[in-house]
Amino acid sequence: MNQQHLLIVLVTVPVIALALQCYTGTTYVRGQSVGTDKAACNGAGEYCYNMTGDLSDLTRLTHAGCSATRCFIAHNKCIEQNLFGKTVRFCCCNTGDLCNSRSTNASFIDRTKNRVKDFLSGFGK
Ligand SMILES: *[C@@H]1O[C@H](CO)[C@@H](O)[C@H](O)[C@H]1NC(C)=O
Numbered sequence: 001m002n003q004q005h006l007l008i009v010l011v012t013v014p015v016i017a018l019a020l021q022c023y024t025g026t027t028y029v030r031g032q033s034v035g036t037d038k039a040a041c042n043g044a045g046e047y048c049y050n051m052t053g054d055l056s057d058l059t060r061l062t063h064a065g066c067s068a069t070r071c072f073i074a075h076n077k078c079i080e081q082n083l084f085g086k087t088v089r090f091c092c093c094n095t096g097d098l099c100n101s102r103s104t105n106a107s108f109i110d111r112t113k114n115r116v117k118d119f120l121s122g123f124g125k
């Protein structure tokens with residue numbers, strides 16, 4: 001392992017350990033879960049959020065991402081607001097990676113993290 005690789009490992013590990021992963025993106029179709037894009041929230045005190053509103057009987061808009069400020073009023077809960085005559089549901093969570101989706105299955109991420117940790121601890125020996 002050359003020094004450049006070592007530097008990358010040292011820089012990456014704390015980010016993997018600390019950053020909360022959230023789904024991000026916007027979907028329009030009913031019944032679909034929040035976008036498949038994932039992002040690591042970097043800021044302190046950031047939450048994953050999702051925002052869901054029915055535009056019509058058939059179209060549901062869901063928007064998801066990371067935010068500290070948008071979640072100021074809703075820590076780990078959902079609130080419903082009336083916006084232009086439509087009910088918009090707004091949820092925030094920081095309970096785990098990708099918690100802002102209905103079909104949350106963080107175990108894959110956890111397993112990946114553990115694998116990375118095992119991998120790295122191998123270098124320490
Ligand atoms: C939004 O996130 C909450 C958790 O905060 C979750 O229970 C809900 O199912 C999510 N909504 C969608 C549309 O994924």
Ligand SMILES: *[C@@H]1O[C@H](CO)[C@@H](O)[C@H](O)[C@H]1NC(C)=O
Nearest residue numbers: 102103104105106107108111
């Ligand atoms: C979540 O993961 C477990 C095992 O990792 C799997 O058995 C289960 O089917 C998964 N659930 C979803 C909703 O993907």
